[in-house]
Each structure stands twice: as C-alpha cells, then as structure tokens.
Amino acid sequence: ENYSEEDLYRPNFHFTPKKAWMNDPNGMFYYNGYYHLYFQYHPDSNVWGPMHWGHAISTDMISWTEQPIAIYPDELGTIFSGSAVVDIGNTSGFGKVSNAAPIVAMYTNHLDKGEGSVNQTQSIAYSHDEGKTFTKYENNPVIDANLKDFRDPKVTWDADRNKWVMVLAADDKIMFYDSKDLKEWKLLSDFKREEGSKDGVWECPDLFKLPVLGTGESKWVLIVSIGKGGPNGGSATQYFIGDFDGTSFVMDKDFETARNKENNFWVDFGRDNYAGVTWSNAKRKDGSKLMLGWMSNWDYAIKVPTETWRSAMTIAREVNLQKDENGYKLLFQPVKELNNYRSIKYKKENISIRGDTKIIDASTMDLASAEIQFNISDVIDKGFTFNLTNKQGDTLAFGYNKADKNFFVDRTKSGKTGFSENFAKGVSVAKRTSLSPDMSGTIILDKTSIELFFDNGETVMTEIFFPNKPYTKLSIIPEAQEFILGSIEMNKLNI
Numbered sequence: 001e002n003y004s005e006e007d008l009y010r011p012n013f014h015f016t017p018k019k020a021w022m023n024d025p026n027g028m029f030y031y032n033g034y035y036h037l038y039f040q041y042h043p044d045s046n047v048w049g050p051m052h053w054g055h056a057i058s059t060d061m062i063s064w065t066e067q068p069i070a071i072y073p074d075e076l077g078t079i080f081s082g083s084a085v086v087d088i089g090n091t092s093g094f095g096k097v098s099n100a101a102p103i104v105a106m107y108t109n110h111l112d113k114g115e116g117s118v119n120q121t122q123s124i125a126y127s128h129d130e131g132k133t134f135t136k137y138e139n140n141p142v143i144d145a146n147l148k149d150f151r152d153p154k155v156t157w158d159a160d161r162n163k164w165v166m167v168l169a170a171d172d173k174i175m176f177y178d179s180k181d182l183k184e185w186k187l188l189s190d191f192k193r194e195e196g197s198k199d200g201v202w203e204c205p206d207l208f209k210l211p212v213l214g215t216g217e218s219k220w221v222l223i224v225s226i227g228k229g230g231p232n233g234g235s236a237t238q239y240f241i242g243d244f245d246g247t248s249f250v251m252d253k254d255f256e257t258a259r260n261k262e263n264n265f266w267v268d269f270g271r272d273n274y275a276g277v278t279w280s281n282a283k284r285k286d287g288s289k290l291m292l293g294w295m296s297n298w299d300y301a302i303k304v305p306t307e308t309w310r311s312a313m314t315i316a317r318e319v320n321l322q323k324d325e326n327g328y329k330l331l332f333q334p335v336k337e338l339n340n341y342r343s344i345k346y347k348k349e350n351i352s353i354r355g356d357t358k359i360i361d362a363s364t365m366d367l368a369s370a371e372i373q374f375n376i377s378d379v380i381d382k383g384f385t386f387n388l389t390n391k392q393g394d395t396l397a398f399g400y401n402k403a404d405k406n407f408f409v410d411r412t413k414s415g416k417t418g419f420s421e422n423f424a425k426g427v428s429v430a431k432r433t434s435l436s437p438d439m440s441g442t443i444i445l446d447k448t449s450i451e452l453f454f455d456n457g458e459t460v461m462t463e464i465f466f467p468n469k470p471y472t473k474l475s476i477i478p479e480a481q482e483f484i485l486g487s488i489e490m491n492k493l494n495i
C-alpha cells in the first residue's frame with residue numbers, strides 16, 4: 001500500500017491547519033457556544049515567517065473547523081502571540097453590537113527594524129462579530145517599552161478586584177500589569193526567578209486562580225514557557241503556585257521549597273507540548289481551567305516530515321490543583337468532551353503479563369484514533385513497556401521503569417527520525433511523584449502523537465512521531481517478572 005502524507009500524518013482529531021506553518025495557540029476564549037482557538041500562523045510557507053493569527057472554532061474543543069485568518073500584520077509589525085477576552089461589561093467602550101459583547105484581543109506587534117534591531121510592543125484589536133474579524137485599535141501600540149524581548153500578553157479578569165490583569169514575558173522575567181479598560185495599562189510588578197530553568201528566553205505566560213480540590217482554598221498559578229532547557233530537552237512549560245494580591249505574585253513557601261529540591265513542576269514532561277495557555281470565559285462546573293498547547297518543540301519543529309502543513313495542537317485539557325503529602329501539584333486530564341466520541345469499546349481484566357503480550361491489533365481497533373485506560377495495583381515492584389509497532393519494525397515504546405521510578409517515552413525507533421538530530425536523541429523520562437500503590441494511565445493515540453496522563457494527570461507526557469507505515473499492534477512486556485495488568489479499557493474514538 002502507498003500512503004499519502006495526508007493518510008499517514010494528518011492527525012485524525014488533533015487540530016492542524018489545512019496548509020502551512022502553525023505554532024503557539026493564541027487568544028482562546030469561549031462565547032455563545034463556541035470555543036475559539038487562534039494560532040501563530042505563516043500562511044505562505046511551511047516554516048516560521050511573518051506571523052498572522054489563524055483561527056479555528058469548535059463547540060467542544062475536540063472537533064475543530066478552521067476559519068479565515070483573523071489578524072494580519074500591519075505597519076507596527078507582525079502579529080505574535082497573545083490572548084483575547086470577552087468584554088462582557090464593555091469596559092473598553094468598544095461597544096456591544098446587537099447585544100454581543102466585544103471581543104478584545106491583545107497581542108505583540110513584532111517589528112524587525114533590520115540589522116538585528118527589534119522592537120516588540122503590545123497592541124489590541126476588537127471584534128464585533130464574536131471573533132470572526134478584528135479591527136485594530138487606532139491608538140496602538142498600547143504598551144511600548146522599547147524592548148526586544150517583550151511579548152505574549154495574557155489578559156485575565158481579576159474578579160476579586162474588578163480589573164483586568166495582564167502578564168507578559170520580558171526575557172528572563174514576567175511582568176504584571178493592570179487596566180480598567182484594556183487600553184491603558186499600568187506596570188505593577190515583575191516575577192523573576194534566579195535559580196532553576198532560565199536557559200531559554202521566557203515566553204507565553206499565563207496567570208489564573210484555581211480552587212484546591214476538596215478544600216475551600218484557592219491558589220494562583222503562573223505558567224511560563226521556556227524556549228530551551230525543558231526536562232527532556234528543548235522547549236517546555238513550567239508552572240509556579242502561589243498568591244496574587246492584585247499587585248504581585250509570590251510563590252507559596254512550601255511550593256518554593258519543593259521546587260528548589262526537585263525541579264519537577266512541568267506542565268508536560270514530553271517534548272511536544274509548548275506555549276500552552278488557558279481559555280478565557282470558559283466556566284466549568286468544577287472550577288477547572290481549560291488549556292491546550294502547541295504539539296511540537298523549537299528543537300525540530302521546522303523540520304518535521306510534513307510538507308503541506310506543519311504541526312498540530314495537543315488535545316484540550318482540564319487543569320486542576322491538588323494538595324497532598326507532596327504539596328501542590330497541577331493535574332491535567334483530557335477534556336471530558338472527548339468521552340462523547342467513544343465508539344467501540346474493548347475491556348480486558350486481570351491479564352497476566354509474562355513475555356511479550358499482545359493487547360490489541362489494528363484489525364480489531366484503530367490504533368490511530370484511540371483512548372486507552374489501564375490500571376495496575378501494587379505497582380511498587382512492577383515495571384513494563386508498551387510497544388506500538390508495525391511490520392516495518394518501527395516501534396514507539398512507553399511505560400514505567402520501576403528501578404528508576406520513571407515513566408518514559410522512547411521514540412528513537414518510532415519511524416522517520418533522521419530529519420533532525422534533536423528529534424530522537426534520547427528517551428524522555430519523568431519521575432513518578434504519586435505515592436499511591438496503584439497506578440492508572442490514560443493513553444491518547446492519534447496518527448502522529450501520543451499523550452500519556454499518568455496517576456490522574458499528575459504526570460503527563462506528550463510526544464510526536466512519524467512511523468513509515470501506520471502502527472498495527474499494541475503489546476506489553478514486563479520489565480522483569482510477570483505481573484497482573486488489573487484492567488485495560490480501549491475506546492475507539494470516532495472524531
């Protein structure tokens with residue numbers, strides 16, 4: 001069989017633009033039944049270039065429909081990452097039109113003045129048609145500090161203080177601003193981390209408040225992406241837990257101690273989840289936030305083996321905050337909306353795993369459109385490797401190594417890897433942090449991506465791969481002695 005690029009690599013259900021280059025998700029908001037997703041977009045080529053905001057909409061964050069480009073470059077520069085809010089109270093004065101609130105986008109204008117001279121400023125644009133088209137504000141830019149690395153404004157409504165708060169990244173720090181009308185911004189403070197991951201320039205921050213599960217308490221979360229220096233190399237996104245008093249963000253003391261001990265607070269330990277931020281105006285009953293990231297890495301993004309389009313977004317995720325003996329930890333899970341797409345289900349229980357044991361093959365279930373959940377009890381002395389394979393000998397391996405207490409993803413033999421030295425240079429690992437004797441995992445499989453949610457979403461790993469032919473078999477091998485796989489449930493996803 002001959003496979004086209006579309007057949008082999010166009011994801012079944014992760015968002016990709018029909019054509020051309022995409023990076024960061026931008027301006028996500030929910031309004032009137034639609035989740036909006038904008039994205040860094042270079043429509044004229046399959047590599048990064050002058051940025052626009054592409055656009056897609058969805059009623060459930062799973063099935064996306066691409067829309068016309070929403071924001072184009074102008075004389076102030078190209079359109080870098082940013083956010084959008086629903087200005088329900090018309091604080092901006094841009095006005096309601098037939099009762100629809102104005103949508104206000106805030107983004108970075110990137111102006112390349114030649115000879116290495118760059119100025120990044122912040123501008124706003126408003127929409128009177130629920131995010132389809134935007135009009136740029138006449139007094140742009142709204143913030144100009146004459147800085148080169150000064151970008152990715154993320155605006156949020158601070159309900160405690162009735163004002164807009166905005167965070168942006170300025171080289172190695174996050175700057176906090178506030179505003180009453182989204183036009184005039186006042187600098188409040190900055191957050192700079194001396195130790196830890198400051199390898200790459202700081203990018204794409206986010207700030208939001210989350211209830212601590214099972215308590216009456218709430219904490220503030222600061223998200224910061226870094227271009228280099230992730231836990232398994234290249235780009236990655238870290239987080240900080242603390243308090244925001246309307247002026248500055250202060251890390252929680254215990255969290256800071258835990259963070260200093262083990263630099264273990266990453267949104268994702270896989271190499272392909274970058275620049276993720278949350279949806280604004282999306283109220284969930286349980287108080288969780290909704291987040292999605294760019295499923296690639298600056299280490300190799302412009303070289304991945306697709307020509308028509310480049311890169312996809314992760315599945316949308318619910319973000320919650322838990323506190324246990326280990327302290328604060330964010331939990332990430334695929335959004336519940338994904339369950340609506342479950343079709344055929346297979347369930348096996350108490351399988352004894354001796355040698356290489358087949359779980360399922362593609363004649364029974366499509367392994368490129370699947371959600372798999374497994375449970376293993378008393379995992380203390382157990383280690384295992386799942387292998388996703390095809391007849392060509394390509395293998396994507398992932399699992400848990402009991403000696404090191406590490407989860408891992410090994411794509412070194414997953415198919416096409418030679419396009420970039422960085423792509424398959426090692427095995428990605430993540431230390432298990434959960435103290436539970438039982439382990440659970442959710443595996444989301446598409447044609448070119450795996451998303452692993454271990455221990456209720458306490459440890460997440462997202463990686464992309466490019467097999468020469470589709471994978472046809474999923475099997476599992478014990479690390480040492482035989483063990484019992486408590487249950488494994490496989491759902492084919494019809495998206």
Ligand code: FRU
Binds near residue numbers: 023024204
């Ligand atoms: C992050 C980033 C942002 C910037 C955008 C440009 O991936 O570098 O900081 O706004 O990409 O496309």
